[in-house]
Amino acid sequence: MIPVTSFAGKTVAVFGLGGSGLASCHALKAGGAEVIASDDSSAKLAEAAKAGFITADLRKVSWENFAALILTPGVPLTHPEPHWTVLAAQAAGIEVIGDIELFCRERRRHVPTSPFVAITGTNGKSTTTALVAHLMREAGYDVQMGGNIGTAILSLEPPRMGRVHVIEMSSYQIDLTPSLDPSVGILLNVTEDHIDRHGTLEHYADVKERLVVAVQRDGTAIVGVDDNWSAAIADHVEQAGKHIVRVSVKRPLADGVYLDKDTIVRAAGGARTELVKIDNIGSLRGLHNAQNAACSACAALALGVSGDVLQKGLRSFPGLAHRMEQIGRKGPVLFINDSKGTNADAAEKALSSFNNIFWIAGGKPKTGGIESLRALFPRIRKAYLIGEAAEDFAATLGSVPHEISKTLEEAVPHAARDAEASGLDDAVVLLSPACASFDQFPNFEKRGERFRDLVKALAGVLPVKAS
Numbered sequence: 526m527i528p529v530t531s532f533a534g535k536t537v538a539v540f541g542l543g544g545s546g547l548a549s550c551h552a553l554k555a556g557g558a559e560v561i562a563s564d565d566s567s568a569k570l571a572e573a574a575k576a577g578f579i580t581a582d583l584r585k586v587s588w589e590n591f592a593a594l595i596l597t598p599g600v601p602l603t604h605p606e607p608h609w610t611v612l613a614a615q616a617a618g619i620e621v622i623g624d625i626e627l628f629c630r631e632r633r634r635h636v637p638t639s640p641f642v643a644i645t646g647t648n649g650k651s652t653t654t655a656l657v658a659h660l661m662r663e664a665g666y667d668v669q670m671g672g673n674i675g676t677a678i679l680s681l682e683p684p685r686m687g688r689v690h691v692i693e694m695s696s697y698q699i700d701l702t703p704s705l706d707p708s709v710g711i712l713l714n715v716t717e718d719h720i721d722r723h724g725t726l727e728h729y730a731d732v733k734e735r736l737v738v739a740v741q742r743d744g745t746a747i748v749g750v751d752d753n754w755s756a757a758i759a760d761h762v763e764q765a766g767k768h769i770v771r772v773s774v775k776r777p778l779a780d781g782v783y784l785d786k787d788t789i790v791r792a793a794g795g796a797r798t799e800l801v802k803i804d805n806i807g808s809l810r811g812l813h814n815a816q817n818a819a820c821s822a823c824a825a826l827a828l829g830v831s832g833d834v835l836q837k838g839l840r841s842f843p844g845l846a847h848r849m850e851q852i853g854r855k856g857p858v859l860f861i862n863d864s865k866g867t868n869a870d871a872a873e874k875a876l877s878s879f880n881n882i883f884w885i886a887g888g889k890p891k892t893g894g895i896e897s898l899r900a901l902f903p904r905i906r907k908a909y910l911i912g913e914a915a916e917d918f919a920a921t922l923g924s925v926p927h928e929i930s931k932t933l934e935e936a937v938p939h940a941a942r943d944a945e946a947s948g949l950d951d952a953v954v955l956l957s958p959a960c961a962s963f964d965q966f967p968n969f970e971k972r973g974e975r976f977r978d979l980v981k982a983l984a985g986v987l988p989v990k991a992s
Contacts, residue, residue: 526552527683531630533557536590538583540610541597542569548677549595549624550578561586563610583610588617596621598673598697604724623701624679625672625694630704632684638708640666640689642824645699645736646713646749648871649817650674652845653713654693656809656821661689663838664830673698689828696732708744709824710737713816715754716870730754737762737769744768745827747820751775770823774815782819784812789819800826801836807851807989808844811878847973849875851989852980858944859989860980863957864973869897872959876901879953883907883940885933888960888972890914895921895959906952907943909936913964932965933972937979954980 529552539550542564550560550573562573563583570580594614601608602621614621632639640661644654651674658670669681672692684690692707699705715730733754737746738761748759750771762769771781782791787804790797801822803809809818818839825835844850850862861879866872868891876882876898886895887910894917908927910918915929930936937954944952956976958969966972980986 526555527628527631527679527681528555529553529558529627529631529679530556531627531634532592535559535592536561537593537595538563538588538591538610538614539595540564540583540608541600542566542573543597543599545624545677545679546595546597547573547576548679549627550576552624552627552679553595554578558592561591583613588613588619591617591619593619594621595627596623596701598623598695598701602697602700621701622703623698624677625692625698626702626704628678628684628690628692629702629706632690633704633706636684636686639684639686640709640828641684641707642689642691642709642711642828643672643694643705643707643736644692644711644713645694645696645733646711647716647733648874649713649813650693651865652814652848653711653817653821654691655845656817656839656842657711657824658691659842660821660825660830660835660838661691661828663841664825664828664834694736696729699732699736705736705739706741706744707736707739708741709747709827710740710744711747711820711824712737712755712758713749713820714752715758716752726754730758734758734761738765738767740767742767745770745823747772747823747827749773749816749820750778750781751816770827772816772819772823774812774819782823784815784819789815789822800832801839803839806840806842808842808849809839810849811874813874814849814878847969849878850973850977852977853986853988855941855945855983855986857950858941858952858954860941860986861953861955861957862973862976862980863955864962864969864976866957866959867891867961867969869893869895869959872957873898873901875955875957876904879951879955880904881906881947881949881952883909883944883947883952883954885909885911885930885936885940885954885956885976886958886960887914887918888912888958888962888966889964890917890960894918898959906947906949907940909940911936911958911965912960914960918959933975933979937976938983941980941983 667688674693750756774784847864852860863875962972
């Protein structure tokens with residue numbers, strides 16, 4: 526845990542008592558603050574009270590003595606309208622911040638030069654966060670990974686030299702972190718997302734921009750420039766006087782890092798240097814993962830990791846659970862868990878990475894269905910459709926061979942049987958649902974775990990070795 530000393534002797538309101546909210550309560554109390562914990566859920570209030578915190582309905586208390594409101598990222602700050610706690614804080618003239626802001630203040634107070642990598646982007650940030658953490662562990666660092674991925678930041682160990690914090694940040698978290706100042710900031714991409722929480726795509730991009738513009742003066746901003754929004758943001762970072770590394774996996778750059786076939790290269794001053802090769806790394810298939818690998822490599826290099834360690838680390842990366850996760854092989858048939866592919870855009874990344882796909886898809890449907898994936902249908906040998914979306918997906922697939930399996934328990938053995946019988950050298954049984962999980966599972970993790978268990982129960986399935 527990271528004790529938060531910046532509010533010692535003061536009273537702080539915390540609203541939203543999920544994982545990060547409760548961790549904030551513990552960290553503030555450990556640092557000497559008095560905490561008033563609140564939530565709309567009576568169960569969460571009871572959990573906080575059991576942990577020894579004062580709980581209250583913040584509608585019924587005076588805000589005069591509060592020094593700050595610590596807000597969970599899931600609560601609207603500005604759109605579609607500010608949450609009532611935000612309005613109350615504004616009326617009382619107190620700041621509204623999040624748990625990562627508390628971390629930034631502690632780091633600035635005690636060890637301002639300790640390594641801190643912050644990562645954002647519409648797509649790919651979880652894989653990139655996990656990959657940067659893996660590379661830094663390979664380089665011998667004590668790595669603390671958290672934020673929007675896994676562990677609440679204040680539940681990690683405190684900043685110190687030789688310890689690197691690798692933190693995934695959503696746009697909601699950036700919005701609540703005015704003092705954000707990473708030593709390395711990564712922005713992967715900006716595409717339309719979370720407009721309900723930011724109002725416009727322009728505002729959403731502005732929030733994402735803050736993370737890389739905010740890098741420390743001697744730090745490094747790494748920006749993927751393959752979309753127009755991010756390319757413009759890279760220019761803004763440069764104009765702000767920060768060190769910028771532009772990254773592209775679609776075209777060569779005169780000054781920056783780019784993908785040349787299976788090699789990540791750096792161009793500067795007319796010279797071209799090969800950094801690492803990413804050929805035949807099963808956990809980093811596809812152009813989207815080439816971007817993740819290139820940005821992660823740039824971050825590791827910025828923190829002093831050698832090229833040899835970098836190459837070894839990329840090849841030993843196991844991948845992110847539920848995102849293009851290699852579960853096993855049965856002869857030539859490869860089983861891939863991409864349960865995190867909860868919409869068509871995410872599933873497109875997986876489908877574009879393979880050629881002979883026995884595709885398990887479906888669940889609670891998202892707007893637009895799978896119509897946007899039509900160009901990839903020739904890669905699908907057969908589809909196995911589950912959940913609420915099965916009938917609609919069947920209609921969209923049309924002449925593409927498919928069956929309505931209804932459940933994973935039926936889809937997995939059928940897909941495995943057909944893939945094995947196909948005689949193909951590169952057959953892939955791919956769970957990439959293009960749907961939410963909530964019709965049959967509590968979350969995509971549980972769906973992926975069930976797929977993993979079903980695959981491992983098949984006779985003859987063996988683990989996949991790292992490249």
